Amino acid sequence: MATKKITTPLTDEVVRGLRAGDEVEITGVIYQARDSAHKRIVALIESGDPLPFDMQGAVIYYMGPSPARPGKVIGSAGPTTSGRMDVYAPTLMAHGLKGMIGKGLRTPEVKAAMREHTAVYLAATGGAGALLAQRIVGNETIAWPELGAEAVARLEVRDFPAIVVNDCYGADLYEEGRARYAKS
Amino acid sequence: MAVRELDVAAVTAAVKAMCMEVNYDLPDDVYEALKAGKAAEESAVGKAVFDQLVENADIARRDRVPICQDTGFAVIFAEVGQEVHLAGGDFAAAINEGVRQGYGEGYLRKSIAEEPAQARRNTRDNTPAVIHTNIVPGDKVTLTMMAKGGGAENMSSLNMLKPSQGWAGMVQAVLDTVSKAGANPCPPIVIGVGIGGTIDMVTVLAKKALMRDIGSKHTDERIADMETELLEKINALGIGPQGLGGTQTCLAVFIEEMPCHIASMPIAVNVQCHAQRHKTVTL
Numbered sequence A: 001m002a003t004k005k006i007t008t009p010l011t012d013e014v015v016r017g018l019r020a021g022d023e024v025e026i027t028g029v030i031y032q033a034r035d036s037a038h039k040r041i042v043a044l045i046e047s048g049d050p051l052p053f054d055m056q057g058a059v060i061y062y063m064g065p066s067p068a069r070p071g072k073v074i075g076s077a078g079p080t081t082s083g084r085m086d087v088y089a090p091t092l093m094a095h096g097l098k099g100m101i102g103k104g105l106r107t108p109e110v111k112a113a114m115r116e117h118t119a120v121y122l123a124a125t126g127g128a129g130a131l132l133a134q135r136i137v138g139n140e141t142i143a144w145p146e147l148g149a150e151a152v153a154r155l156e157v158r159d160f161p162a163i164v165v166n167d168c169y170g171a172d173l174y175e176e177g178r179a180r181y182a183k184s
Numbered sequence B: 001m002a003v004r005e006l007d008v009a010a011v012t013a014a015v016k017a018m019c020m021e022v023n024y025d026l027p028d029d030v031y032e033a034l035k036a037g038k039a040a041e042e043s044a045v046g047k048a049v050f051d052q053l054v055e056n057a058d059i060a061r062r063d064r065v066p067i068c069q070d071t072g073f074a075v076i077f078a079e080v081g082q083e084v085h086l087a088g089g090d091f092a093a094a095i096n097e098g099v100r101q102g103y104g105e106g107y108l109r110k111s112i113a114e115e116p117a118q119a120r121r122n123t124r125d126n127t128p129a130v131i132h133t134n135i136v137p138g139d140k141v142t143l144t145m146m147a148k149g150g151g152a153e154n155m156s157s158l159n160m161l162k163p164s165q166g167w168a169g170m171v172q173a174v175l176d177t178v179s180k181a182g183a184n185p186c187p188p189i190v191i192g193v194g195i196g197g198t199i200d201m202v203t204v205l206a207k208k209a210l211m212r213d214i215g216s217k218h219t220d221e222r223i224a225d226m227e228t229e230l231l232e233k234i235n236a237l238g239i240g241p242q243g244l245g246g247t248q249t250c251l252a253v254f255i256e257e258m259p260c261h262i263a264s265m266p267i268a269v270n271v272q273c274h275a276q277r278h279k280t281v282t283l
Helices: A012-016 A035-047 A089-094 A108-117 A129-133 A145-150 A173-181 B008-024 B028-040 B044-063 B091-105 B163-181 B199-209 B221-235
Strands: A004-007 A023-032 A059-061 A099-102 A120-123 A136-143 A152-166 B004-007 B073-081 B084-087 B130-136 B141-148 B157-161 B189-197 B250-260 B265-272 B278-282
Touching: A023 A099, A035 A089, A035 A145, A089 A108, A108 A120, A108 A152, A129 B044, A152 A173, B004 B008, B008 B044, B008 B073, B008 B084, B008 B091, B008 B141, B008 B278, B028 B044, B028 B250, B073 B084, B073 B091, B091 B130, B130 B199, B157 B163, B157 B199, B163 B189, B163 B221, B163 B265, B189 B199, B189 B221, B199 B250, B199 B265, B221 B250
Parallel strands: A004 A023, A023 A059, A059 A099, A099 A120, B004 B084, B073 B130, B189 B250
Antiparallel strands: A023 A152, A120 A152, A136 A152, B073 B141, B141 B278, B157 B265, B189 B265
16 A cells, blocks of 8 residues: 655645555654643643644644654654543544544544544554654654653654554544454 | 672662663564564564564664663562672662663663652652562572563553463453553563462562563473463454554463462463563673
């Protein structure tokens, strides 16, 4: 299958063109945020305060890197388990979030929100942080530096590889792939 | 046998070096298992995942960058010979100092939060380590270190079964754990199983089981057969590399057992990701 090249921010049209199982390469700006950052972003939404970045069409990468060596853009930078962000993800999608990159299973509530708000969930290869870091060409912390690896960063990526797990039509690659190879 | 004096500074130096090496240099047994996994995998997407993981290990080794950004909780098994006199300071403090230096100087992520119930403040130096110390015969100190990531650890389980459930119940407990984990623990996984003992000991056995090299056969043929059965049944689930579907969900199953109470049948399942970072040194 040919790899689909997509650029951020994502539009509804681009999201509708992605199907579970599609291999993509992402170019543009994505935002690093994991547990603590999500908690704080949702608190800002609830209090009506400004967010650290424009959520419209945004792609969030569930990731907390290892420290960069001097002269390097970033350290090891693979995805973390997405399920811990499930309680926050529908709120973010309701405020414009279009893409999530992580690894692992999502809840039915998150998948329903993806259908409702036309959003997509992509998996990057977990435990391939040294490899994935090579596709990150820019890295700037934009909120909560005191959170260390859990701070929010604006990452510039070039041909960042991922695979569509959940599309906006309700398909789930984890379920389909497993059913194809299950022997029991 | 004469008492041998060992300065704990040597312990600090060894732990520091291991923290860095396990995170940059995927052990040979795991590297070979990834290559063999690619050959055995039936799914094209799964094969591509194995290729990425091998390339990732090569980059990490070459550039001294961590294999995974989650550089783990430092888990140390220390076997201290009873003829050794540890001098020059506190043994556990020496291990923690090694972790502090290794994670600091090695550009490794600090992933430990104190006051876990509420404040969850990062300790900023990846301490404390989890330390299991045993006194053994001899005049050597053997340290085995594992960098244990959080994603796979979270998918682990402790099951206090009824003796009537038997081996079949244990098999089901392992399959339920792996099945529920799905894509979350970064398959292909390694499974450490503890059987017997008490609630505390069974989990230590499961962790200790993970210290074995992939490809090694258990010395007890009965247990080796149990490991083979579990491996085949896990790989029949179809979860596959990264949970995207495939035949190679699990690289190895390792079991450690001990006797248990007549009323109990404990089984702990410690799930480990493919970044099975472990190393042993003898001082």
